[in-house]
Amino acid sequence: MPPLLVIGGGLAGCEAAWHLAERGHDVLLTEMRPGHGTPAHRTGDLAELVCTNSFKSEDPGNAHGLLKAEMRDLGSLLLQAADATKVAAGSALAVDRVAFARAVTSRIESHPRIRLERRELTALPPAPAVIATGPLTSPALAAEMTALLGARGLAFYDAIAPIVSRDSIDLEVAYFATRWGTGAGDEDYLNCPLDREQYHAFVAALGAADAYPGHEWEQIPYFEGCLPIEVMAERGPDTLRFGPMRPIGLRNPRTGKRPFAVVQLRREDAGGQMWNLVGFQTRLRTAEQRRVFSMIPGLEHAEFLRTGSIHRNTYLDFPATLLPYGAAPARPDLIFAGQLTGVEGYMESAASGILAGINLHRLMLGKQPALPPTTTMLGGLLRYLRGAEPGRFQPMNANFGLLDPLLGIARKDERRARVLDRARADFRQWLAEHSLVAPTWPEAEP
Numbered sequence: 001m002p003p004l005l006v007i008g009g010g011l012a013g014c015e016a017a018w019h020l021a022e023r024g025h026d027v028l029l030t031e032m033r034p035g036h037g038t039p040a041h042r043t044g045d046l047a048e049l050v051c052t053n054s055f056k057s058e059d060p061g062n063a064h065g066l067l068k069a070e071m072r073d074l075g076s077l078l079l080q081a082a083d084a085t086k087v088a089a090g091s092a093l094a095v096d097r098v099a100f101a102r103a104v105t106s107r108i109e110s111h112p113r114i115r116l117e118r119r120e121l122t123a124l125p126p127a128p129a130v131i132a133t134g135p136l137t138s139p140a141l142a143a144e145m146t147a148l149l150g151a152r153g154l155a156f157y158d159a160i161a162p163i164v165s166r167d168s169i170d171l172e173v174a175y176f177a178t179r180w181g182t183g184a185g186d187e188d189y190l191n192c193p194l195d196r197e198q199y200h201a202f203v204a205a206l207g208a209a210d211a212y213p214g215h216e217w218e219q220i221p222y223f224e225g226c227l228p229i230e231v232m233a234e235r236g237p238d239t240l241r242f243g244p245m246r247p248i249g250l251r252n253p254r255t256g257k258r259p260f261a262v263v264q265l266r267r268e269d270a271g272g273q274m275w276n277l278v279g280f281q282t283r284l285r286t287a288e289q290r291r292v293f294s295m296i297p298g299l300e301h302a303e304f305l306r307t308g309s310i311h312r313n314t315y316l317d318f319p320a321t322l323l324p325y326g327a328a329p330a331r332p333d334l335i336f337a338g339q340l341t342g343v344e345g346y347m348e349s350a351a352s353g354i355l356a357g358i359n360l361h362r363l364m365l366g367k368q369p370a371l372p373p374t375t376t377m378l379g380g381l382l383r384y385l386r387g388a389e390p391g392r393f394q395p396m397n398a399n400f401g402l403l404d405p406l407l408g409i410a411r412k413d414e415r416r417a418r419v420l421d422r423a424r425a426d427f428r429q430w431l432a433e434h435s436l437v438a439p440t441w442p443e444a445e446p
């Protein structure tokens, strides 16, 4: 039987190749570097980290810690390499990036069932494959994806607005209303009212805040309807009041008056746990977003489940174009994985690669793909990808708003603890039901 193909030797592709090989398949992994580079990668190593060397928190009470726990249950190759190359970083898992990428490369190169080829794939393969070519997929292959999935199926830039948890919004201040208050869908929007002073202080803070300058190669073509909020603020004191913060038709039921300006939050999930700051796509640095957006009345104690960003990022409109397990409907044997599918972050991408490997293996056995329950971090993330609004889809990172809500427990810390316990129990049960035993690791450290 010919080997199964994995395209892209980044975080997702290495996991996918490894998990297929550990399940007995011969795998051909193709990586275009070093012969054909990307603007962000610097080496020919597999699983190169293009920015920070941190994989975020290991704390099991944190969303990123929970995702890692699930990846460890699945036998993540990358986390094993991370453990072997980690550097001190408090409760975060950070690695020596060079040692980490070399450890992953050496594991892949020495696997008896994986063959690594250094070449750019310019066409989608006719045979079963995992495609994990990442946010900087080469243009030739991206064109092939567009041909398969349609011109609207693939985006080249993201424009991400922050999301806050409903628990953390002050509902004594924010109020439900749709513009012009028809009554229909009123529960879909929350509004944070600002008076004149609050508005001008907010605009001044936005203008003075520190924004990420971006890379020269990104050349983000800003569209008028999608400018960073801080760029709009710079255009004049009233620009936001006539733009995303316009108060027209949003009378505050508590005062009976129209506020001077309004920040609208749109419900992001059916459970109403995640609320998106409408029109607030931004390049402000993460800490600055927390500081400045916490000036908005009602968001003083906001918990940011996702912070905003605008990147050069090739990704598919998952809800519009892919089957629930990430394959194209016209090619159910081609599973997309990693950042390309609209997950955001190193570990999210790696976890998606593990699942793609497992599911291609299952397809080869004639079995249905397996998706973790939506009470778990990986299951919640996948549910978001397939259930988000097509055409408006933006990448998502791990956070607790993705998991099924747990009703009837008033105290937030108790609720969080129960959600965590449920996630761990349900994930293990899912593993058992699908006989998903983690591969056993060799004794030697990489």
Ligand SMILES: Cc1cc2nc3c(=O)[nH]c(=O)nc-3n(C[C@H](O)[C@H](O)[C@H](O)COP(=O)(O)OP(=O)(O)OC[C@H]3O[C@@H](n4cnc5c(N)ncnc54)[C@H](O)[C@@H]3O)c2cc1C
Residues within 6 Å of the ligand: 007, 008, 009, 010, 011, 012, 013, 030, 031, 032, 033, 037, 038, 040, 041, 047, 048, 050, 051, 052, 119, 120, 121, 122, 132, 133, 134, 135, 136, 137, 138, 141, 312, 337, 338, 339, 340, 344, 345, 346, 347, 349, 350
């Ligand atoms: C500039 C930048 C900074 C980032 N910073 C962070 C950060 O700080 N933290 C974070 O969590 N995430 C960050 N990300 C997101 C990060 O890229 C992803 O989290 C992660 O690397 C995605 O994993 P992946 O496997 O999907 O893609 P990648 O790791 O990019 O792997 C894709 C691989 O496919 C190869 N490839 C592409 N096209 C082809 C082809 N046609 N044929 C063969 N091979 C091909 C590429 O060379 C690459 O090795 C950043 C992304 C970018 C672009």
